[in-house]
Amino acid sequence: MASYNPGWLVLVGILVTLSLPYSHAFWGNENKIHTAVFLSPKFVLGPGSVENRFYFNVDFPKGHIALKSFDAEVIDETGNPVPLHETYLHHWVVVRYYVRKGVEISKLDDLKKVNRSDYISGGNSGICQNGILSQFFGLGSETRKTSTHIPDPYGIEVGNPAEVPSGFEEQWMLNVHAIDTRGAEDKLGCTECRCDLYNVTDDEYGRPLRPYYKGGLLCCYDRTQCKVKHGFEAVRRTLYLRYTVKWIDMDRFVLPVKIYIFDITDSWKRTPSSTEINAEHKCKIEYDIESCDATGLGNDGCIDTKRISLDVPFGGYLIYGVAHQHSGGTGSALYRECLFDFGDFEDGQLMCSSLPTYGKGEEPGNEAGYIVGMTTCYPKPGTVEISEGETLILEFNYSRIRHHTGVMGLFYILVADDLPKPMHTLRTVVQTQDSIMVVTVLWAAVALIGVVAVIALAVHYQFKREGEDGYEAIGM
Numbered sequence: 001m002a003s004y005n006p007g008w009l010v011l012v013g014i015l016v017t018l019s020l021p022y023s024h025a026f027w028g029n030e031n032k033i034h035t036a037v038f039l040s041p042k043f044v045l046g047p048g049s050v051e052n053r054f055y056f057n058v059d060f061p062k063g064h065i066a067l068k069s070f071d072a073e074v075i076d077e078t079g080n081p082v083p084l085h086e087t088y089l090h091h092w093v094v095v096r097y098y099v100r101k102g103v104e105i106s107k108l109d110d111l112k113k114v115n116r117s118d119y120i121s122g123g124n125s126g127i128c129q130n131g132i133l134s135q136f137f138g139l140g141s142e143t144r145k146t147s148t149h150i151p152d153p154y155g156i157e158v159g160n161p162a163e164v165p166s167g168f169e170e171q172w173m174l175n176v177h178a179i180d181t182r183g184a185e186d187k188l189g190c191t192e193c194r195c196d197l198y199n200v201t202d203d204e205y206g207r208p209l210r211p212y213y214k215g216g217l218l219c220c221y222d223r224t225q226c227k228v229k230h231g232f233e234a235v236r237r238t239l240y241l242r243y244t245v246k247w248i249d250m251d252r253f254v255l256p257v258k259i260y261i262f263d264i265t266d267s268w269k270r271t272p273s274s275t276e277i278n279a280e281h282k283c284k285i286e287y288d289i290e291s292c293d294a295t296g297l298g299n300d301g302c303i304d305t306k307r308i309s310l311d312v313p314f315g316g317y318l319i320y321g322v323a324h325q326h327s328g329g330t331g332s333a334l335y336r337e338c339l340f341d342f343g344d345f346e347d348g349q350l351m352c353s354s355l356p357t358y359g360k361g362e363e364p365g366n367e368a369g370y371i372v373g374m375t376t377c378y379p380k381p382g383t384v385e386i387s388e389g390e391t392l393i394l395e396f397n398y399s400r401i402r403h404h405t406g407v408m409g410l411f412y413i414l415v416a417d418d419l420p421k422p423m424h425t426l427r428t429v430v431q432t433q434d435s436i437m438v439v440t441v442l443w444a445a446v447a448l449i450g451v452v453a454v455i456a457l458a459v460h461y462q463f464k465r466e467g468e469d470g471y472e473a474i475g476m
């Protein structure tokens with residue numbers, strides 16, 4: 001009788017319970033981060049040439065997983081990073097799709113031939129329409145110094161067998177748009193796809209461009225050629241996009257995030273009758289910046305500020321945000337419209353901002369004149385909540401010191417439906433991996449309190465049992 005103490009059973013139970021979320025989320029034994037490094041198919045560029053390729057069924061981690069980061073850079077055949085002033089990386093994007101098993105798509109031409117019923121797009125959650133900006137990940141020149149890490153316990157869930165249509169397979173398309181500017185007469189002009197430098201008057205499909213279209217994606221399509229200095233020669237070289245994917249296996253502790261991309265050129269307008277919020281999003285992707293020479297130095301300090309407001313068709317907690325800008329960009333932000341301001345954007349409440357970092361030297365990752373990184377925002381989970389239907393304001397700034405064609409203003413955000421359970425109380429502490437020690441100490445404290453409580457409980461029962469003839473106190 002004396003040796004039997006149910007209190008210890010309770011204690012073990014509590015410790016086991018405590019150790020579950022603890023070891024899972026922070027010890028990482030059960031769910032460690034996997035890393036894989038892949039190469040895109042090779043592409044070959046000579047001075048002034050452009051490759052805008054769509055590679056289907058590229059290497060990608062398999063299984064039901066949660067993506068934690070996706071980083072990329074252009075390398076040469078020997079594996080050395082190539083600087084932007086030689087090969088300008090206009091963009092790379094990664095898009096998911098589903099294809100009927102047995103049907104093979106390896107290039108864009110295959111996709112055009114494939115039976116519509118054999119292909120299903122598997123893009124992100126919005127908000128542009130018609131498959132525009134439907135990527136899971138995508139960056140440009142800023143790729144080397146932009147964080148894509150998704151903080152614990154969040155991840156982008158992919159490969160969920162329950163979501164793959166039956167008879168289909170989940171695959172990934174990688175689009176790489178690179179411009180070789182070695183020897184270019186006007187490097188910036190080539191990277192901004194100025195039509196005159198490419199001697200392009202028709203688009204890729206032979207349709208004449210509108211006379212006011214001076215530059216942008218329609219003038220630097222695959223296999224176009226930008227103007228090179230007379231007599232300049234250099235070897236064509238073989239390049240790859242090297243991409244590094246990190247992920248963890250999906251389980252019930254991982255909270256999925258949804259991907260949304262806002263575009264500053266979205267012409268969405270609130271209409272009195274618009275009940276379907278997702279209705280008229282027209283994303284044009286690119287726009288031009290007039291130089292202040294042309295318009296005179298106004299009171300805008302020679303900065304072009306573009307703002308739009310959007311009623312968001314989703315809600316949730318903001319987990320991560322990053323913008324994409326081209327050279328000349330000076331910053332971007334997402335604000336929430338304040339209830340008491342009537343259209344006065346200046347007083348919107350800042351939710352997330354993303355600012356460009358320019359390089360200062362020559363070496364890859366630090367090329368002068370290029371945006372080599374964008375700052376990101378990681379609000380503490382739970383601190384920035386978006387309500388469905390609320391009005392957000394998107395803002396993009398560009399310098400007007402010179403004219404720019406084909407610039408972009410994209411804002412990529414990750415949004416979660418849920419907050420992690422332990423974070424409801426430890427929200428401010430459990431933020432990054434750096435906080436592991438704090439969390440460890442906290443859990444140790446909690447465990448200790450538990451031990452003390454259980455011992456107290458056990459002692460209490462012991463007394464109680466003795467007081468009640470050692471019977472039925474526990475009620476087991």
Ligand SMILES: *[C@@H]1O[C@H](CO)[C@@H](O)[C@H](O)[C@H]1NC(C)=O
Pocket residue numbers: 115116117
């Ligand atoms: C496409 O697939 C559907 C369903 O399998 C079939 O009925 C149709 O004939 C196919 N179309 C072509 C052009 O092959």
Ligand SMILES: *[C@@H]1O[C@H](CO)[C@@H](O)[C@H](O)[C@H]1NC(C)=O
Pocket residue numbers: 199
């Ligand atoms: C530009 O294009 C036109 C028409 O396609 C062609 O006649 C002309 O030779 C081209 N100029 C250069 C410099 O390539």
Ligand SMILES: *[C@@H]1O[C@H](CO)[C@@H](O)[C@H](O)[C@H]1NC(C)=O
Pocket residue numbers: 300301303305330331332333353395396397
């Ligand atoms: C954009 O420019 C405007 C006007 O100069 C300024 O008030 C605003 O703070 C800038 N926003 C960002 C995100 O840089």
